[in-house]
Amino acid sequence: MMRMPALSSGLGLFSFRSKPKASGHIELKGERATYGQQSRSRILITILCFGVFYSVIGARLVQYGMESEETVSSIGPADKLMASRPDLIDRNGEVLATDIRTVSLYAEPNKIVDPDEAVERLVTVLPDLDVRTTYRKLSSSSRFQWLRRQLTPKQQSQILALGIPGIGFRPEKRRFYPGGSTAAYVVGHVNIDNKGIAGMEKYIEGQGLGDLAAAGLTVNESMEPVRLSIDLRVQSVVRDELAAAMQRYSAIAAGGVVLDIHTGEVIAMTSLPDYDPNNPVEALDKNRLNRMSAGTYEMGSTFKTFTIAMGLDSGLFNINDRIDARYPLVIGGRTIRDFHATRRILTIPEVFTHSSNIGSAKMADAVGIEGHREFLTRIGLLSRMQTELPEIAMPSQPHEWKKIHSMTASFGHGVATTPLQTAVAGAALMNGGKLIEPTFLPRTREEAEKTAIQVISKKTSDEMRILMRDNVVQGSGRRAEVDGFRVGGKTGTAEKVVNGRYSNSVRFNAFLATFPVDDPQYIVLVIIDEPKPEEGKYSATAGLNAAPMVNGIIRRSAAFLGVEPKFGNDASIARLSY
Amino acid sequence: MLSRVERGPVADWFWTIDRLFLAAFLALIGIGFMLSFAASPPVAERLGLDSFHFVKRHAFFLAPALVTMFAVSFLAPRQVRRLAIVILAVSIVAMVMALFFGVEVKGSRRWISVAGLSIQPSEFMKPAFVIICAWLFSERSRHPEIPGNLFAIILFCIVAALLVAQPDLGQTMLTTAIWGGMFFMAGMSWFWIMLLGGLAIAGFISAYFVFSHVAERINGFLMKGGDTFQVDTAREAIIRGDWFGQGPGEGTIKRILPDSHTDFVFSVAAEEFGILFCMVLTLLFAFIVIRGLNKAGKLQDEFSRLAVAGLSLLIGFQSFINIGVNLELLPAKGMTLPMISYGGSSMIAVALTAGFLLALTRQSPETRARRTTSRRSLIPMRPEQA
Numbered sequence: 010m011m012r013m014p015a016l017s018s019g020l021g022l023f024s025f026r027s028k029p030k031a032s033g034h035i036e037l038k039g040e041r042a043t044y045g046q047q048s049r050s051r052i053l054i055t056i057l058c059f060g061v062f063y064s065v066i067g068a069r070l071v072q073y074g075m076e077s078e079e080t081v082s083s084i085g086p087a088d089k090l091m092a093s094r095p096d097l098i099d100r101n102g103e104v105l106a107t108d109i110r111t112v113s114l115y116a117e118p119n120k121i122v123d124p125d126e127a128v129e130r131l132v133t134v135l136p137d138l139d140v141r142t143t144y145r146k147l148s149s150s151s152r153f154q155w156l157r158r159q160l161t162p163k164q165q166s167q168i169l170a171l172g173i174p175g176i177g178f179r180p181e182k183r184r185f186y187p188g189g190s191t192a193a194y195v196v197g198h199v200n201i202d203n204k205g206i207a208g209m210e211k212y213i214e215g216q217g218l219g220d221l222a223a224a225g226l227t228v229n230e231s232m233e234p235v236r237l238s239i240d241l242r243v244q245s246v247v248r249d250e251l252a253a254a255m256q257r258y259s260a261i262a263a264g265g266v267v268l269d270i271h272t273g274e275v276i277a278m279t280s281l282p283d284y285d286p287n288n289p290v291e292a293l294d295k296n297r298l299n300r301m302s303a304g305t306y307e308m309g310s311t312f313k314t315f316t317i318a319m320g321l322d323s324g325l326f327n328i329n330d331r332i333d334a335r336y337p338l339v340i341g342g343r344t345i346r347d348f349h350a351t352r353r354i355l356t357i358p359e360v361f362t363h364s365s366n367i368g369s370a371k372m373a374d375a376v377g378i379e380g381h382r383e384f385l386t387r388i389g390l391l392s393r394m395q396t397e398l399p400e401i402a403m404p405s406q407p408h409e410w411k412k413i414h415s416m417t418a419s420f421g422h423g424v425a426t427t428p429l430q431t432a433v434a435g436a437a438l439m440n441g442g443k444l445i446e447p448t449f450l451p452r453t454r455e456e457a458e459k460t461a462i463q464v465i466s467k468k469t470s471d472e473m474r475i476l477m478r479d480n481v482v483q484g485s486g487r488r489a490e491v492d493g494f495r496v497g498g499k500t501g502t503a504e505k506v507v508n509g510r511y512s513n514s515v516r517f518n519a520f521l522a523t524f525p526v527d528d529p530q531y532i533v534l535v536i537i538d539e540p541k542p543e544e545g546k547y548s549a550t551a552g553l554n555a556a557p558m559v560n561g562i563i564r565r566s567a568a569f570l571g572v573e574p575k576f577g578n579d580a581s582i583a584r585l586s587y
Numbered sequence: 588m589l590s591r592v593e594r595g596p597v598a599d600w601f602w603t604i605d606r607l608f609l610a611a612f613l614a615l616i617g618i619g620f621m622l623s624f625a626a627s628p629p630v631a632e633r634l635g636l637d638s639f640h641f642v643k644r645h646a647f648f649l650a651p652a653l654v655t656m657f658a659v660s661f662l663a664p665r666q667v668r669r670l671a672i673v674i675l676a677v678s679i680v681a682m683v684m685a686l687f688f689g690v691e692v693k694g695s696r697r698w699i700s701v702a703g704l705s706i707q708p709s710e711f712m713k714p715a716f717v718i719i720c721a722w723l724f725s726e727r728s729r730h731p732e733i734p735g736n737l738f739a740i741i742l743f744c745i746v747a748a749l750l751v752a753q754p755d756l757g758q759t760m761l762t763t764a765i766w767g768g769m770f771f772m773a774g775m776s777w778f779w780i781m782l783l784g785g786l787a788i789a790g791f792i793s794a795y796f797v798f799s800h801v802a803e804r805i806n807g808f809l810m811k812g813g814d815t816f817q818v819d820t821a822r823e824a825i826i827r828g829d830w831f832g833q834g835p836g837e838g839t840i841k842r843i844l845p846d847s848h849t850d851f852v853f854s855v856a857a858e859e860f861g862i863l864f865c866m867v868l869t870l871l872f873a874f875i876v877i878r879g880l881n882k883a884g885k886l887q888d889e890f891s892r893l894a895v896a897g898l899s900l901l902i903g904f905q906s907f908i909n910i911g912v913n914l915e916l917l918p919a920k921g922m923t924l925p926m927i928s929y930g931g932s933s934m935i936a937v938a939l940t941a942g943f944l945l946a947l948t949r950q951s952p953e954t955r956a957r958r959t960t961s962r963r964s965l966i967p968m969r970p971e972q973a
Contacts, residue, residue: 047774052884052896055772056877062907063873067866069914073825074862151816152845 093182094203094218095232097196099241100451105196106210109185112165112178114156116147120175124148127173134167158201159183186286192244194279194299195237195398195449198286207292209237209449212397238274238451243267243566247277250561255281258540258554264300265535265562266429270436270523272457273445276531276570278429303400305425306536309503311521312421313369317361317476318438319384320372322469328357334367341413345370361476362484366420373419374412381415387464388434389444390426396447402427421503428519432534435521439529442470478526488556489522491564493574498522498559500551505539515539520555524563530572533559600661603949611875612656612941615926618868620645626855627848627929629841641848641929648931652938659942664891667946671718674711681708682749695753709750709758710936714943716746717901720766721893724773756794756801757920763787764904769897808918818915820844821854825862832861848929850921853913869910876903882948891947898944
């Protein structure tokens with residue numbers, strides 16, 4: 010129907026159809042009708058095209074709707090930059106974290122006269138500036154580019170002196186931790202946008218601060234400081250003792266916590282190696298984790314404290330009862346032996362001080378598998394601890410509890426808990442039997458009373474104090490004793506699992522201590538991972554390394570903690586005959 | 588209420604106007620004003636003006652825009668054509684003047700200053716150009732001896748040359764697309780469509796090589812490199828808005844989005860009112876365009892059919908390109924969103940477009956029934972045909 014036009018036909022060049030015949034009224038109408046028909050089908054095609062166009066738009070909108078928000082652009086809205094955070098202070102008002110004002114360097118590339126020169130001069134002040142990226146940023150036609158966040162005042166004045174047109178400074182807040190790494194794991198740190206991403210910084214982010222910041226309401230606001238339960242002085246002592254012990258015993262890691270047994274307040278807690286929150290890059294290192302709350306370990310003989318408390322509290326055992334530890338126990342093809350084998354019948358205090366595996370296994374056996382599990386759950390050793398700190402690990406236990414599992418768990422093998430929750434459970438044994446959730450915020454005794462759960466009887470608690478004291482006076486914890494402060498405690502020397510077997514050369518040691526034992530106020534728990542024998546010593550048991558660490562911590566911090574020394578005889582603790 | 592028996596001009600208008608069209612246009616104008624509250628204060632603040640400077644200006648232009656739309660919608664097709672001729676002639680002259688006396692903004696001369704008002708004549712040229720092309724295309728069947736197509740091509744070349752000279756590549760491509768679409772819908776043979784399509788592609792390729800900023804933008808779009816600050820920010824704004832938006836006045840990305848009140852108003856709408864709202868907005872445009880084309884298909888009169896189709900294409904292409912740029916579907920190009928974006932010339936010119944559309948789609952028994960065309964033809968027919 011369409012014919013190629015005769016290109017030679019002059020005016021007809023653009024009438025693309027054969028010319029109408031001369032008398033064309035009727036025919037003309039007919040031809041117009043065909044035009045109309047064709048035109049209409051072409052319009053239909055156009056409608057379809059636009060249908061496709063708008064559908065593409067719709068599909069793209071759906072795609073965008075499905076995507077979650079990301080911070081893609083190099084700059085955040087101006088409000089975010091000035092976001093303030095409350096200061097964090099310790100229980101005595103010492104600053105743990107604060108905001109300082111800094112400036113950040115930006116460029117307005119459309120105002121830059123000579124990008125080459127600008128880059129060259131900037132590099133004289135900021136030698137580590139990436140020349141290629143910066144050149145690309147400066148020669149783009151955008152209106153805003155960050156060049157460097159958070160400059161020092163000296164860098165700012167040097168850049169100002171360069172007099173480069175088209176660059177400027179924007180004030181920003183930067184978090185500063187005066188104590189550096191002292192309380193790193195408790196305080197945590199923030200990201201470049203001043204948002205808390207670890208420790209208590211993250212906790213307060215979740216307490217509404219994040220919402221405030223998102224609403225832009227934290228700009229230039231001065232906020233009430235947040236007081237933590239930490240005592241910076243004790244914290245420094247703990248960290249110092251840990252660092253010294255790490256070196257002395259060539260250990261790969263160490264950790265310690267000081268806990269108020271009546272309020273559940275964590276007075277000091279840290280683990281080494283740690284990091285400097287002012288330069289949180291190191292925090293990414295896998296080895297730098299808060300071992301006290303985010304690591305789980307088989308606590309070893311320290312667990313016998315709980316086994317014996319369970320036995321006494323169950324009413325099946327009396328503190329004057331005797332247990333036969335003459336022969337190793339054979340169960341399920343495995344033999345349970347004593348480390349310091351006595352090969353005699355032991356009293357219960359002797360089971361504790363001699364750290365008898367046979368004795369504690371027999372006690373657990375008497376209570377039964379279900380009773381044992383129920384007790385460990387009751388004192389919070391089998392479930393995830395509830396506290397403000399976000400980095401809390403889940404303890405692990407055997408998938409299936411059989412007799413052998415219950416028996417090994419009685420001396421701390423097969424159940425891995427976080428050291429902090431071991432300390433919390435230990436506090437419950439010492440404070441009259443009340444389990445109190447640990448906290449990193451100040452808490453009074455009355456507040457703690459309200460949430461406390463009675464897990465063992467007062468009587469059992471009193472008996473446990475006597476055992477703890479005994480172990481320091483004449484058992485494995487002798488090196489923990491500090492004159493006048495009446496320390497009680499239990500050592501734990503656990504063999505670490507290497508390639509799926511318990512190794513007898515690689516150890517994880519712990520010491521769970523309380524003081525003053527006649528009226529316990531604080532729990533001190535230290536752990537030391539893979540300690541080596543000290544020079545001149547042949548062994549690396551907890552009594553030789555963990556106990557002296559506790560000694561150092563208590564000796565140096567008791568005065569800060571307001572515990573008065575008492576000298577003279579130990580009369581306040583009734584000695585029992587056995 | 589106006590009585591159907593009354594035959595005054597207002598009653599006539601009331602009973603013949605396409606009310607759905609009218610409602611859609613009024614809705615768009617309303618949404619545009621509402622969005623100016625969201626999109627323009629950050630720009631005004633950046634320029635050191637009163638926060639509501641552009642909101643006030645937008646409100647100021649609403650009245651003339653509405654008056655233009657309603658007044659033009661009263662016109663009969665013949666009057667529409669005459670008005671279009673006048674506007675086309677004036678705007679072509681003004682575009683030539685702008686080249687010589689205009690103010691240079693961002694490297695192009697598009698604006699002339701008349702009595703203190705900055706006017707962009709190319710905006711007014713577009714609807715008038717569509718009407719005149721529709722007339723030229725339709726005349727070829729009525730007056731085969733008049734080379735309507737040739738004139739249409741010449742007219743297109745003049746307009747395109749003026750736009751390239753400014754330079755305004757976005758408008759050039761838009762005009763080309765509309766002209767091509769009308770050429771296609773006028774029922775031209777595939778040979779010519781292929782030929783002119785080839786020419787258009789050749790023109791596009793030469794633009795790529797001649798104008799460095801065109802090449803830069805296209806490269807940037809294809810290779811995801813270059814300066815993508817605007818589109819990246821727009822994308823971030825839309826994603827931040829999510830389905831339901833952050834709420835009026837709650838946008839923050841809009842503060843750093845350049846041209847948030849003109850080319851990127853769609854992204855601001857998404858950030859504050861949500862993606863669902865943007866879908867409604869898109870549907871409104873789709874409704875106008877598809878209804879316009881559909882109505883065009885039903886019109887008997889060839890001139891009206893092509894004109895209505897062309898005007899729908901104008902709104903369609905312009906909205907598609909603008910939204911496409913916002914959604915990173917097309918390379919960045921300065922193009923306003925009809926009725927929504929801020930800009931006095933653009934607003935009144937779009938009102939003119941809407942007025943033309945409403946005028947030509949009015950139900951008129953005369954236009955539907957009339958077969959003879961002598962009364963509407965400016966050029967008397969040959970006696971043997973009449």
